[in-house]
Amino acid sequence: xxxxxxxxxxxxxxxxxxxxxxxxxxxxxxxxxxxxxxxxxxxxxxxxxxxxxxxxxxxxxxxxxxxxxxxxxxxxxxxxxxxxxxxxxxxxxxxxxxxxxxxxxxxxxxxxxxxxxxxxxxxxxxxxxxxxxxxxxxxxxxxxxxxxxxxxxxxxxxxxxxxxxxxxxxxxxxxxxxxxxxxxxxxxxxxxxxxxxxxxxxxxxxxxxxxxxxxxxxxxxxxxxxxxxxxxxxxxxxxxxxxxxxxxxxxxxxxxxxxxxx
Numbered sequence: 001x002x003x004x005x006x007x008x009x010x011x012x013x014x015x016x017x018x019x020x021x022x023x024x025x026x027x028x029x030x031x032x033x034x035x036x037x038x039x040x041x042x043x044x045x046x047x048x049x050x051x052x053x054x055x056x057x058x059x060x061x062x063x064x065x066x067x068x069x070x071x072x073x074x075x076x077x078x079x080x081x082x083x084x085x086x087x088x089x090x091x092x093x094x095x096x097x098x099x100x101x102x103x104x105x106x107x108x109x110x111x112x113x114x115x116x117x118x119x120x121x122x123x124x125x126x127x128x129x130x131x132x133x134x135x136x137x138x139x140x141x142x143x144x145x146x147x148x149x150x151x152x153x154x155x156x157x158x159x160x161x162x163x164x165x166x167x168x169x170x171x172x173x174x175x176x177x178x179x180x181x182x183x184x185x186x187x188x189x190x191x192x193x194x195x196x197x198x199x200x201x202x203x204x205x206x207x208x209x210x211x212x213x214x215x216x217x218x219x220x221x222x223x224x225x226x227x228x229x230x231x232x233x234x235x236x237x238x239x240x241x242x243x244x245x246x247x248x249x250x251x252x253x254x255x256x257x258x259x260x261x262x
Contacts, residue, residue: 016101021093024153027082036074042066044131045109049102049227052089062086063224067126079126105227105246113192121197127219142179147172187215213255236262
């Protein structure tokens with residue numbers, strides 16, 4: 001795998017118009033902003049801080065991976081889950097409202113192996129979608145969701161990437177009840193798998209690829225406060241020392257991190 005690009009040299013706050021804020025499941029939303037300049041610059045691995053109001057109150061920005069950058073429409077999008085007060089406020093935002101967005105945090109992902117497998121569970125999907133757009137047919141996309149109630153979520157993914165492979169825990173739709181029945185292995189220098197999702201999903205991936213952890217990669221999400229790397233709130237302990245998710249990188253080899261210690 002090639003080296004990482006540097007993180008953004010500066011962060012800027014933008015007041016952006018919300019183009020859409022679509023409810024995809026009971027708790028997962030897709031929010032898009034009119035932002036032509038940001039759409040032209042966004043790269044996979046970039047994140048934005050979205051402020052639940054116009055920025056005039058005490059609430060901190062909520063960090064989200066850039067899930068899509070549409071240069072034709074001039075929009076950037078995030079996929080988020082309602083887990084607390086801030087995201088609950090975001091879920092009530094209507095199209096046409098304006099919010100403060102801080103962009104971009106996060107070092108862009110490296111190119112990756114010749115054959116790239118992207119796998120995600122639930123809202124972790126937002127962290128891999130833009131990489132799929134960059135890689136096109138040279139990346140396969142596997143998405144796992146609980147099942148009933150996630151039909152609109154799956155439809156959104158398939159509208160962007162018709163070749164995405166959707167799997168549901170209850171088998172109610174998609175290609176089956178487990179992506180692990182079809183995920184390619186073993187991994188190698190020519191074939192990497194990058195994944196993002198809940199803790200149980202990472203653990204299942206670790207067990208499935210326990211013979212080749214050096215070619216399995218985790219995209220980690222952490223709570224963040226500043227986005228500048230100063231608060232040290234998003235540090236991940238690695239075999240090479242502490243790394244900050246917001247400015248250093250969010251992609252880690254499975255053999256360089258112990259998720260039980262992070």
